[in-house]
Amino acid sequence: MSILQDIFAELKWRGLIHQTTDDAHLPTWLNAASRTLYAGFDPTADSLHVGSLMPLMILRRFQRAGHKPIALVGGATGMIGDPSGKSEERNLLSLDALRANVRGLEAQMRTVLDFDNAANPAVLVNNYDWMSGFSFLEFLRDVGKNFPVNVMLAKDSVKSRLERSDAGLSYTEFSYMLLQAYDFVHLYSQHGCELQLGASDQWGNITAGIDLARRQKSVQLYGLTCPLLTKSDGSKMGKTESGTVWLSAARTSPYAFYQYWINVDDADAGKCLRFLTEFSREEIEALDAARAVEPAKRESQRRLAEELTRLIHDDVGLDSARRATEIFFGAEIRELSDVQLGEIFADVPSKELPRSRLTGEGLNVIDALVEASLAKSKGDARRTIEQGGAYVNNRRIDGLTKQLSPADLASESVMVLRSGKKKYALLRFRD
RNA sequence: GGGGGGUUUCCCGAGCGGUCAAAGGGGUCAGACUGUAAAUCUGAUGGCAUUGCCUUCACAGGUUCGAAUCCUGUACCCCCCA
Numbered sequence A: 001m002s003i004l005q006d007i008f009a010e011l012k013w014r015g016l017i018h019q020t021t022d023d024a025h026l027p028t029w030l031n032a033a034s035r036t037l038y039a040g041f042d043p044t045a046d047s048l049h050v051g052s053l054m055p056l057m058i059l060r061r062f063q064r065a066g067h068k069p070i071a072l073v074g075g076a077t078g079m080i081g082d083p084s085g086k087s088e089e090r091n092l093l094s095l096d097a098l099r100a101n102v103r104g105l106e107a108q109m110r111t112v113l114d115f116d117n118a119a120n121p122a123v124l125v126n127n128y129d130w131m132s133g134f135s136f137l138e139f140l141r142d143v144g145k146n147f148p149v150n151v152m153l154a155k156d157s158v159k160s161r162l163e164r165s166d167a168g169l170s171y172t173e174f175s176y177m178l179l180q181a182y183d184f185v186h187l188y189s190q191h192g193c194e195l196q197l198g199a200s201d202q203w204g205n206i207t208a209g210i211d212l213a214r215r216q217k218s219v220q221l222y223g224l225t226c227p228l229l230t231k232s233d234g235s236k237m238g239k240t241e242s243g244t245v246w247l248s249a250a251r252t253s254p255y256a257f258y259q260y261w262i263n264v265d266d267a268d269a270g271k272c273l274r275f276l277t278e279f280s281r282e283e284i285e286a287l288d289a290a291r292a293v294e295p296a297k298r299e300s301q302r303r304l305a306e307e308l309t310r311l312i313h314d315d316v317g318l319d320s321a322r323r324a325t326e327i328f329f330g331a332e333i334r335e336l337s338d339v340q341l342g343e344i345f346a347d348v349p350s351k352e353l354p355r356s357r358l359t360g361e362g363l364n365v366i367d368a369l370v371e372a373s374l375a376k377s378k379g380d381a382r383r384t385i386e387q388g389g390a391y392v393n394n395r396r397i398d399g400l401t402k403q404l405s406p407a408d409l410a411s412e413s414v415m416v417l418r419s420g421k422k423k424y425a426l427l428r429f430r431d
Numbered sequence B: 001g002g003g004g005g006g007u008u009u010c011c012c013g014a015g016c017g018g019u020c021a022a023a024g025g026g027g028u029c030a031g032a033c034u035g036u037a038a039a040u041c042u043g044a045u046g047g048c049a050u051u052g053c054c055u056u057c058a059c060a061g062g063u064u065c066g067a068a069u070c071c072u073g074u075a076c077c078c079c080c081c082a
Helices: A007-014 A026-032 A051-063 A094-113 A136-144 A149-154 A154-162 A176-191 A200-217 A254-262 A266-276 A281-293 A299-331 A338-344 A366-369 A379-387
Strands: A037-040 A070-074 A122-128 A193-199 A222-226 A350-354 A390-392 A413-418 A423-430
Touching: A007 A026, A007 A051, A007 A266, A026 A222, A037 A051, A037 A176, A051 A070, A051 A094, A051 A193, A051 A222, A051 A266, A070 A094, A070 A176, A070 A423, A094 A122, A122 A176, A136 A254, A136 A281, A154 A200, A154 A413, A176 A193, A176 A200, A176 A423, A193 A200, A200 A222, A254 A299, A266 A281, A281 A299, A338 A413, A366 A379, A366 A390, A379 A390
Parallel strands: A037 A070, A037 A193, A070 A122, A193 A222, A350 A423
Antiparallel strands: A390 A413, A413 A423
């Protein structure tokens, strides 16, 4: 087994410790032996997103430091809905949807955690496995009995919802913390798990588990929360105009994922490097210094994007993201294959047209822009071209009369149109 | 139930019976600048067409050579008095 590293100090300098249940003993406790810990993940979708990357990375850090991480997928709790941090009652997911989601999450966790390590392998559990068999009466007697309602009402997650006049809190969601509390105790009994991690909004649920363990098992468990991953303007990290940034390549292409990190604000770059990468303190501080002197080089963002894209999408994914970036911001596109273009422009909308449109007179650029939905009318297309904002295969179009012919294809059958700096669309010409 | 005001192009908002596709602002789009940033500056912003044409100013009618602008009715909104 690897020698234990001082994980607490590591988390501390990275700013990953928001709150712990025992600041005094936790560091020495962690350094004394290999401990088992867990973090839970909600299967509200079939993929994790940037927000859940942070706790997952913390599990990874613990594993690397010699501890045993358990990733819990909330197949049962996901059926209920955690009121923490939510302003409204959740919609319930169907059992089938949950199962599919759980499978999706498992696959992603395998890329971040090591499940085959002999000494301290990561373990994946699904709380549906032990929760589904519980009868309501049993649960009320064994678990519910240990929860004073006044304590539950005092939790922030509950209190904030009760104070709102426009959103209620159902009994179901109110009970959520009992389930998560029970999970912790169950993992303690079955796996010797003594520490639970979570984002800061999980504090109430974590302490609920610690209370339950003390009452039921007379043991002292620990809790540790990390800050929420937010931007300097206070908004949540991991959202773009087009929606959430997911870890699944099917939902967010490696290119889009890479681009998200490349575009991180200078003000947020240092935090992202500390929270999400495994660069050493020296490396990160060097990047901070470089960013202060030469922000334009954006080395921090580049390193961040490369590191995370490689971690989530592998070298292959990073390669395709890099290649796509080159093309998206680079020179003329020519002599590529349909397959290559398809990969690079995976996120780009495309439209199929009969090949006959290109032959003979050819296809007018104005019509091409409209067909590709880059302009909402011919007038709009005309304007874009007149103002120098229209491109075919990344080459600016400078006349309204340009007719496109087969010679303008970037590959066997695809033409790449662009309006403005980075709004692309493909036209595919089929026989 | 009585009296008054309102409804304008994505949003706010100005509009004299002709010179109104309709001021101004916001937003959006494009360009320049730049770090694939922020800020700034410039231009564009109903549709079709190289002069011009067509459809818009709550809805339906009417007056007029001509209406977003006047009249009548309908719908919705706001305010005041019961």
